[in-house]
Amino acid sequence: MNVAVDNPALEIHDLTISYNRRPVLWDVDLTIPEGAIVGVIGPNGAGKTTLIKAVMGLVPAGSGYVQIYGRPLDEVRERISYVPQRESVDWDFPASARDVVLMGRYGKLGLFRRPRRADRDKADECLHRVGIEHLGDRQISQLSGGQQQRVFLARALAQDADFYIMDEPFTGVDAATEAAIVEILRGMRARGRTILAVHHDLQSALDYFDWVVLLNMRLVASGPADKVFTAELLQKTYGGKLTLLSKVGNLLQKEEFPTRET
Amino acid sequence: MNDFWIILIGVLVAATCGLLGSYLILRRMAMVGDAIAHAVLPGIVIAFMISESRDSIPMLLGAAAVGLLTTFLIETLHRRGMLQIDASIGLTYTSLFALGVILASAFAGDVDLDLDCILYGEIALAPLYTLDIGGVDMGPRAVWIVGGALILVLSFIFLGYKELYITTFDPAYAAIIGVSVSLWHYLLMGAVSLTTVAAFESVGAILVVAFLIAPPAAAYLLTDNFKHMLLLTVLLGSLAVVGGYYLAAWLDASIAGAMALCMGLVFCAAFGLYRRRLHIASKSLTDQQLAARG
Amino acid sequence: MNSLIEFLTFDDPGVRAVSLGAMLLGIGAAVVGCFTFLRKRALVGDAVAHAVLPGVCLAFILVDFMGSLGWTDISPKHPLALIVGAFVSSWISLRLIDYISFKSRIKEDTAIGLVLSVFFGIGILLLTLIQHGSSAEKAGLNSILFGRIAALTAGDVLLFGAVATVLVFITLMLYKEFQLMSFDEEFAAVTGLPVRRLELTLTTLTVLAVIVAIQAVGVVMTAAILITPPAAARYWTERLPVMILLAALFGALAGLTGAYASFAAPRAPTGPWIVIVLTGFAILSVLFAPRRGALARQLRQRRNAGRIRHENILKALFHLGEQDDDFYAARSSDDILARRPMDGTVLRRGLEQLRRHGYVRREGAAWALTAEGRMRGARITRLHRLWEVYLTQYVGIAPDHVHDDAETIEHILTPELEHELEALLDHPQIDPHARVIPQKHG
Numbered sequence: 001m002n003v004a005v006d007n008p009a010l011e012i013h014d015l016t017i018s019y020n021r022r023p024v025l026w027d028v029d030l031t032i033p034e035g036a037i038v039g040v041i042g043p044n045g046a047g048k049t050t051l052i053k054a055v056m057g058l059v060p061a062g063s064g065y066v067q068i069y070g071r072p073l074d075e076v077r078e079r080i081s082y083v084p085q086r087e088s089v090d091w092d093f094p095a096s097a098r099d100v101v102l103m104g105r106y107g108k109l110g111l112f113r114r115p116r117r118a119d120r121d122k123a124d125e126c127l128h129r130v131g132i133e134h135l136g137d138r139q140i141s142q143l144s145g146g147q148q149q150r151v152f153l154a155r156a157l158a159q160d161a162d163f164y165i166m167d168e169p170f171t172g173v174d175a176a177t178e179a180a181i182v183e184i185l186r187g188m189r190a191r192g193r194t195i196l197a198v199h200h201d202l203q204s205a206l207d208y209f210d211w212v213v214l215l216n217m218r219l220v221a222s223g224p225a226d227k228v229f230t231a232e233l234l235q236k237t238y239g240g241k242l243t244l245l246s247k248v249g250n251l252l253q254k255e256e257f258p259t260r261e262t
Numbered sequence: 263m264n265d266f267w268i269i270l271i272g273v274l275v276a277a278t279c280g281l282l283g284s285y286l287i288l289r290r291m292a293m294v295g296d297a298i299a300h301a302v303l304p305g306i307v308i309a310f311m312i313s314e315s316r317d318s319i320p321m322l323l324g325a326a327a328v329g330l331l332t333t334f335l336i337e338t339l340h341r342r343g344m345l346q347i348d349a350s351i352g353l354t355y356t357s358l359f360a361l362g363v364i365l366a367s368a369f370a371g372d373v374d375l376d377l378d379c380i381l382y383g384e385i386a387l388a389p390l391y392t393l394d395i396g397g398v399d400m401g402p403r404a405v406w407i408v409g410g411a412l413i414l415v416l417s418f419i420f421l422g423y424k425e426l427y428i429t430t431f432d433p434a435y436a437a438i439i440g441v442s443v444s445l446w447h448y449l450l451m452g453a454v455s456l457t458t459v460a461a462f463e464s465v466g467a468i469l470v471v472a473f474l475i476a477p478p479a480a481a482y483l484l485t486d487n488f489k490h491m492l493l494l495t496v497l498l499g500s501l502a503v504v505g506g507y508y509l510a511a512w513l514d515a516s517i518a519g520a521m522a523l524c525m526g527l528v529f530c531a532a533f534g535l536y537r538r539r540l541h542i543a544s545k546s547l548t549d550q551q552l553a554a555r556g
Numbered sequence: 557m558n559s560l561i562e563f564l565t566f567d568d569p570g571v572r573a574v575s576l577g578a579m580l581l582g583i584g585a586a587v588v589g590c591f592t593f594l595r596k597r598a599l600v601g602d603a604v605a606h607a608v609l610p611g612v613c614l615a616f617i618l619v620d621f622m623g624s625l626g627w628t629d630i631s632p633k634h635p636l637a638l639i640v641g642a643f644v645s646s647w648i649s650l651r652l653i654d655y656i657s658f659k660s661r662i663k664e665d666t667a668i669g670l671v672l673s674v675f676f677g678i679g680i681l682l683l684t685l686i687q688h689g690s691s692a693e694k695a696g697l698n699s700i701l702f703g704r705i706a707a708l709t710a711g712d713v714l715l716f717g718a719v720a721t722v723l724v725f726i727t728l729m730l731y732k733e734f735q736l737m738s739f740d741e742e743f744a745a746v747t748g749l750p751v752r753r754l755e756l757t758l759t760t761l762t763v764l765a766v767i768v769a770i771q772a773v774g775v776v777m778t779a780a781i782l783i784t785p786p787a788a789a790r791y792w793t794e795r796l797p798v799m800i801l802l803a804a805l806f807g808a809l810a811g812l813t814g815a816y817a818s819f820a821a822p823r824a825p826t827g828p829w830i831v832i833v834l835t836g837f838a839i840l841s842v843l844f845a846p847r848r849g850a851l852a853r854q855l856r857q858r859r860n861a862g863r864i865r866h867e868n869i870l871k872a873l874f875h876l877g878e879q880d881d882d883f884y885a886a887r888s889s890d891d892i893l894a895r896r897p898m899d900g901t902v903l904r905r906g907l908e909q910l911r912r913h914g915y916v917r918r919e920g921a922a923w924a925l926t927a928e929g930r931m932r933g934a935r936i937t938r939l940h941r942l943w944e945v946y947l948t949q950y951v952g953i954a955p956d957h958v959h960d961d962a963e964t965i966e967h968i969l970t971p972e973l974e975h976e977l978e979a980l981l982d983h984p985q986i987d988p989h990a991r992v993i994p995q996k997h998g
Contacts, residue, residue: 002954014957014960016961026947026951026953026961027947027951027953027957027958027961029953029954029957053434056437056438057437058434058437058438063960077438077439077440078440080438081438081439082434082435082438084432084434084435088432088434089431089432090288090431092661093288093430093431093488094288094482094485094486094487094488094490094491095431095486095488096486096487099488100431103427103428103431103432103435106424106425106428106436106439106441107439107440107441109424111425112421112422114423114424115424139486139487141486141661155435159439218951218952218953219952219953220952236952242950242951244946244950244973244976244977244980245950245951247973247976248965248968248969248973251968251969251970251973252964252968255856255860255968256853256856256857256860257860257964257967257968258857258860258861258964287662287663287665287666290663290665290666291665292663292665292666292668292669292670293599293665293668293669295669296669296672296673300776339842342850343842343850344848345787345790345842346593346596346598348596348597348598348599348783349593349596349598349783349786349787351598351599352598352599352601352602352779352780352783352784353780353783353784353787353835353838356776356777356779356780356784356831356835357780357831357832357835357838359776359777359828359831360777360780360827360828360829360831360832360835361828361832363702363825363827363828364828364829364832367824367825367828468673468676468677468680469673469677471669471672471673472673472674472677474669475666475669475670475673476670476673476674479662479666479667479670482661482662483660483661483662510681513681513685514685514688515681515682515684515685515688516680516681516683516684518677518680519677519678519679519680519681519682519683519684520677520681521677522673522674522676522677522678522680522681523674523677523678523681525673525674525677526670526674526675526677526678529670529674533656533660536660537659537660
């Protein structure tokens, strides 16, 4: 199942991504609608994080292209924000929660300009929106896992983007934070924002997401959550690897073959 | 007067290196800094050979380019040569350093540069080489060179504060919002190379490494605020310079060595304070928990 | 040149002893270094080497002081005294690195750099103290910085050579355990190996190897003799025993270089020459090693590209045959180019090469498939279409998206994978675009 939409927020066309010449995602082709909360779901090693990194241009695409709001990434960078996995940064870094949130304003400030009063106010407002306005001055290592996740979310909010990409936003957070984050995401959706989140918990997925992308080395399905969550498609997603595909991938790496002829 | 100049040169080196070192240790690139500090040697020797003097600014820049080349070689060996990063660092810097030592010993007669001073510099002699413009004595040359490097580094950090900060903390996010991670990486490495070259002949490779790493490491333990960390780094580095100078004078031993020792002592003190603070924090936490339970 | 010939005859018993000692020393460091390398601890080895300096100086000062009191009459430069001093201070430096990075937010690389530079600075401080002091034997101690084999007596060299031999012996005795530990420490612990104790042993061996190697390379460049031989050897083999053997060979040759350097120029440091020779081995390995080397990889990629070009031409001719239902008719270059656009010169050269291999015949200005060429073209076409079937049926990709992918995969599928693919798809006859899949013996 691959439901196509008109005027998509995100279009991925025939995307193949390789690490060290070894394809980890094959021929992904999908569209997702604007103003939806979209979950990217699949087993470990399915290529979920790889997919969103490719969307953001952090890993080069072997073939195919990505368009956001009908344009290539570089033309719409200002409209995109990212909430990385919590483990991806060093929380011992000498920074306060407010410092991190303020980073969300850097892109708009451009080179050489320092954050002004308005940027600080915006940062405080975003801290407030995620419910940790009282922790602005606290060093980030002294925050709980849930609070750290909220800081990251506040930073993304401070960016005032239209398209939000999140890597496992619910991992390692307490129930209260999880509920709060969902609430915030729904508020964002109400204002027409689009959210693409990697998620691994099937239980909650149906509640959280309007649209679901099932992934396992290739696209299994993309469509409205209630239509995609069928036993058959889930079995296809979680039912083990495609051994032939892995073997060919290994061979491509070993022989140092190009992923695409040029 | 000599005391003053030596201490001033030391403080200038400590400040310049410490500021850059703060970024290096947060980026987990301390050892790349170490590699650069050793690997600029062939650049310096060649620069001396060609210019036959110590004053030429273009030659200093040329030598600094070797530092940048080191970073590039380390990354190329790692990425394209498929060599693990630690071995890549070790291999690159030992090779370049060996080349430098060979060049230095081969041309020792022609160039005013001896092997020992490569390692521990000649900070005691630095005030003797003075800068002379139109017959006017402008004070020690090293003060001008290292001072110039400090001004460059200060303006670099002032202008690029945001970008350096964000590419250090979260490079992936920086890339998303359009900050070029590799540009700032190479700018930083360029600054480290330039500083190393500027400081090299007055304080030697080993003190450069100590100044790059020890004061920032100590400051990192004492504060959670990055701006305070930069400030504290400069202060602690200067403290070690002053202490080291008088220790060396008292012992009649290497000034660079004594400064490195003092830097070690400063770090030990910072480490002690840090552990104590941790201990108190964890104790008050258990107290709170006990109170909550009771 | 004369000195090289003179050296290589090994007539001089002094030369023989020094050469043997230096080679043993290189071998010892390289063999232990293999495990340091595999455990990704190269920079720790570097720190250990720098930390040797204060220990050596302290030992000198202590023994000299005891001598001045008349308690002992051994020379403060006695190698045993220096080994003990070096051993103690390197051990302390290692414990400190671990302690600092475990007990605080300081990361390991910072801890290494910190300990390395501070210990070395202290060493320099002590060294200058000794040089400014009154000891009668202070001369020559600073040859430890850049290595100077010539500064050693034949007895010293043999002692260090003996230590190196013991190192190699112990390493080989514990080979199995070290191998497992370097590969997967957790698994090693689960299988009941005394990982902690083995690690301690390996660290001790590393420290000893460093101390021994310093005599030849000097403190600053010791990392090279420990790490560069294994790094170079790694390019030539995937097997650990071969790697160790090769590393030992590189180490031995480097040691020999050092011995020669000290013979040719007794007053110059030997360290840099050894390092340069080792770097030479490493560069040769990076460039020319058979599988992992840059040149081999470049050649492999070019060969792949050539194969892809050839197979594409055969495939185009085969498609033209399908179209006209006549596989052996001659076709002009333009016909082929119309079927598959490519550079005209590339096509001409490709056809010429294919002719030499017997896949095509030349008929005037036109080209025709031979029976062999037709078989090969049919195989590529079959693989292409099989892969398209696989992608649509198993990977769930739309039929209009499978072509590009199959264009690559058709060239790489092995006969085994082909067989597997056919069995999995149950020998399909038709591809997703309703074209007939050519059969193996059709």
